[in-house]
Amino acid sequence: MRTTLKTARRQPSKPFKGLAWVVFIGYSLFMIYLLFIGFSRSSRSDHRMYNVVPLKTIKGYIENYQYYNFDMWFINLFGNVAAFVPFGFLIPLLFPKVARWGQVLRLFFGLLFIVEALQVAFKVGSFDVDDIILNVLGGLIGFAIYKARARLQLKP
Known part of the structure; x- marks a missing residue:
């Protein structure tokens, strides 16, 4: 009898899934803090800043790197990616119905x-x-790690 991909994949143990929930909730709270309170964020004036042109800010950081201190440059480019890698791994683990590339992207x-x-x-x-x-890219990298992990856990 042929084993299908769905039945061959091992499901995470209850303790592992419980730990994943703790990490997910803790990391979510940490990210809410960073995104809305951290980095010395305070209510700004009525002047609101926008960038709706894709790659404009990224291009500016790359082309003008010498005008930024390394921390600011690194956080804005690589930190924005790295910050969402854990979510890309945890979301399909905890919400199995969100396990396709298109679903994760949306x-x-x-x-x-x-x-x-x-x-x-x-x-x-x-x-x-x-x-x-950059944040979506981080989520997709995390999802790729999740998918690779799932492939490694297939039964022979």
Whole structure:
């Protein structure tokens, strides 16, 4: 009898899944803090900043790297990617119905669009489509790690 891919994949143990929930909730709270309170965020004036041109901010950081201190440059480019890698791994683990590339892409894009809009609404940040691009990239990298892990756990 042929074993299908669905039945061959091992399901995470209850303790592992419980730990994953703790990590997910803790990391979510940490990210909410960083996105809305951390980095010395405070309510700004009525002047709101936007970037709706894809790759404009990223290009600016790359072309003008010499004008930024390394920490700012690194956090804005690589930190925005790395910050969402854990979510890309944890979301399909905890929500098995979100286990396809298109679903993950839509989920991350939608949620991150809302985050950027809320930062502007609460005057604690700017709306930058490049942040969405980098954050989604991080989520997709995490999802690729999840998929690779799932492939390694297939029974022979």
